[in-house]
Amino acid sequence: MDLSTFLIQCLNALQYGLLLFLVASGLTLIFGIMGVINLAHGSFYMIGAYMAYALAAPVAATFGGGFFSVLLVGLVLAVLLGYVLEWAFFSFLYEREHLQQVLMTYGLILVFEEVRSLLVGDDVHGVPIPPLLNASIALGDTMTYPVYRLFVSGVCLLLALGMFLVFKRTRLGMMIRAGSTGPGPREMVQSLGVNIQFLYRVVFAAGVAIAVLAGMVAAPVSSIYPGMGNSVLIVCFVVVVIGGIGSIKGALAAALLIGVVDTFGKVLLPQAAGVLVYVLMALILLWRPNGLFKAG
Template sequence: MDLSVFLIQLLNSLQYGLLLYLVAMGLTLIFGIMGVINLAHGSFYMIGAYMAYALAPLVGGNFFLTLLVGLVLAVILGYLLEWAFFSFLYDREHLQQVLMTYGLILVFEEVRSLLVGDDVYGVSVPDILSGSIALGDVMTYPVYRLFVSAVCLLLALGMYLVFTRTRLGMMIRAGSVNREMVQSLGIDIKFLYRVVFAAGVAIAAFAGMISAPVSSIYPGMGNQVLIICFVVVVIGGIGSIRGAFFAALLIGLVDTFGKVLLPEASGVLVYVLMALILLWKPNGLFKAG
């Protein structure tokens, strides 16, 4: 493997890991902080991708306006879902949470089929980001993929600062440890959890929207990303934003280079990595927070 090929695969692994982190960050917020096993989280990623496809003609094909409108709709969807469904799951057994959220997967898939059908779709890369940069004499790398990585990094940094350096983040972390104490201080924990859930849904949907131009949009795409996101959460440590970040980057490296160097075993390398890390640190790489 020469230097230019190695650099391309490194950039691919970074982009994949950062996209994975965006989806997994919403999952670790809902699962680790709110205590709900949300099997429907991958569907929010799928919804985001389909919104990127469906909203584009309605806003004149402006990709950035599509992202903005889709993000607003995702926040509204998350807020309403928490109010209508998830607010009743906090004190329920995990089996009830699993059954409820699995039912939501079926509902989302059926609604998607009724609205846009079961065909495979694609989203065009915006013209301003459609170029490539040279890597060596013959290799090039798409500018849009670099844009995706940069946006993911900025969003990851922003979310980390919110949860570790702001009063809102302090209230959310306190609410995950002792809900009754936070309520006794006069904080509306129900509204706080609603905001957290809406943020988790919006982040996953945003990941789906920005990934749409570099991958196909197809039925059931959320189910595949859900499994790997649970692996990210487990490796990083349940409820750990920082852990999810490092775990997603690690999985991105293992998966990308595994497909290049060990294609026959690439399908199991991520799960072998998870097993080895859990043997070393059974609670994941980092503590919650």
């Protein structure tokens, strides 16, 4: 492997890992802070990808602009979707057993898939790369790397920085941390005037919006197809378990680690690439059963 190929694989690993973080951070927010096992989280990624495809024409006709207008409209719709879902379904799950959470969220997967089939059909679709980002940079004499993939990595890094600042430097982040440590502390925080119910709806809406954003920015570099959220969900649960349930920095570290293992595994050990991520999870859990980092 020459230097140019190695550098390209490093960039691919970074982009894949950061995109995984974008999806897994929403999952670890909902799972770690609200205590809900949300199997439907991968469906939000799928919804984002299909939004990037289905909203392109109506958004261009109504608001003008292109892909970036679609991102903005899609994020607004995602926040509304998350808020309504928490109010209608997830608000009833906090005191329920995990089996009931799994059954209901699995039911939501089936509902989302059927609605997707009715609205856009079962064909495979593609989303064009925005003309502004449809270029490549030279890496050596013969290798190039797409600018859009660098854009995806930049979006993920900005979001990671924004989440860190919100959690560590704002009043909202303080309330989220205080309300996520168990039934007793939640009641105490509520007695101090914090509306835990509204706070949870904000957290859930943010988690949904992050997953939808991941699907929208990933759409131009991958095909859009039925059931695409299921495989993403499995890897995201691996990220959450390795990083530590409820830990944003753990999700970032685990996602980047999985990105490196998966990308270089496919290059160096293609026959074993499918199991390397799970071997990594097993080894880390033997070393640190609670994951790399604590919640927060």
